[in-house]
Amino acid sequence: MTSLSLLPAVLEILRLLLFVAIAVAGLVAFLWANYKAWKSEYYLGGAFLLSAALGAELNLVFGFALTPAVLLGSVLFICALVFRYMIRGRWMVPFLFAAPATVGVALLFLYPLVFEIYLSFHRLNLETLGDWIRTGSIEFTGLENFIQVLQVGSETKESFWLVTARTFAWTGINLVFHVFFGLVLALFLNQKIRWVGAYRTILMLPWAIPQLIAVLAWRGEFHSAYGYVNHLIQIVNEVFSFGVGDARVAPLEWIGFKPQEWWTNPQALFASICIVNIWLGIPFMMMVSLSGLQSISKSYYEAASLDGATAWQRFRHITVPLIKPVMVPSMILGMIWTFNNVNVVYLMTAQRGGSEGADILVSDLYKQAFVYNRYSFSAAYAIVIFSILLVLTVVWMRSSRMTEDPGRG
DSSP states (O other), rough: OOOOHHHHHOOOOOOOHHHHHHHHHHHHHHHHHHHHHHSSHHHHHHHHHHHHHHHHHHTTOOOOOOHHHHHHHHHHHHHHIIIIIITOOHHHHHHHHHHHHHHIIIIIIHHHHHHHHHTTEEEOTTTTTHHHHSSOOEOOOHHHHHHHHSSSSTTTTOHHHHHHHHHHHEEEHHHHHHHHHHHHHHHHHTSSSTTTTHHHHHHHHHHSSHHHHHHHHHHHHTTTTTTTTHHHHHHHHOOOOOOOTTTOHHHHHTTTTOSSOOOOOHHHHHHHHHHHHHHHHHHHHHHHHHHHHHTHHHHHHHHHHTTTTTHHIIIIIHHHHHHHHHHHHHHHHHHHHHHHHHHHHHHHTTOTGGGGGGGGGGHHHHHHHOOOOOOHHHHHHHHHHHHHHHHHHHHHHHHHHHHHHHOOO
């Protein structure tokens, strides 16, 4: 019987820590040297020679192609120009303090991002993975992966545009219900009522419960035979049904709700996922709205009441404008979180038939990468999703600024 040893894992962690320490020390030393030497008459000349030597070493020793070697080598000379003509000895202490964080960001964010962009222009899948490990090179494909992403049909048998439309519907439905019910509950909690602390605690439970536990509990409630949802729909339809002529009309069936197979019907599965995510997201928007309401001075409402303003007029002309600076950033965050929320979709559809009919972009991306092992395709897919989300965020922020100041274009 072989025994497991933690020594390889510990050594790997120590090597990583050593690499990070060397990188931090190197960056700090680089900044300090430039700050000390930027006034010297030999500064630019020495930087040029170092850049040329680095480029030659990359080309001759490490086998880099000439163009990448020149570009990488020129980084030292470009930094020297920046220190000589732009920084000019200023901001030494902030730069030195920011150097360790810069290394951390580069290792945890910048390097994976650059590698993902590189991967999106090459062909890496389960067939080519072995060759890449052995040789270190993969085939350059240009924009082929991006074209495949946008083409109709994929390994999941759903087109990119259908999944995108479903993702927009998912984001819009969830965001509308989050904001509406969150604001309604915040208005309720902002009143002078007894036991308001207890109500607030109860309403915050969906946010406090770990998402994994909450979603798994909800998934059981959507079981077709034993779940509470089907039983509740059946009871409501039986109790509140009424006759129209010779027919009986059940209220929930009339609007489309009836006991059904939630896991195998793609439309029903998508509806169940929306219900779960709405339940999970309302408390966050409620607390944000409540904080905005509590920051509004009561004197505004008292003055409006003396002027004869109705409750709706006070809400429209006082509450909405004054909580908008709080609500707009939270709505942007809510949009991003909902757009990228793969947890609820994955946990509700895992090992369930027909789950691909309820996929959103991020869950479809997950399947492309870890079920169908299309790594380069998934990298291109991720960049497309990031671009969509970036455009949405920029448009929303610009529209919100224009609404606050109509004179701005």
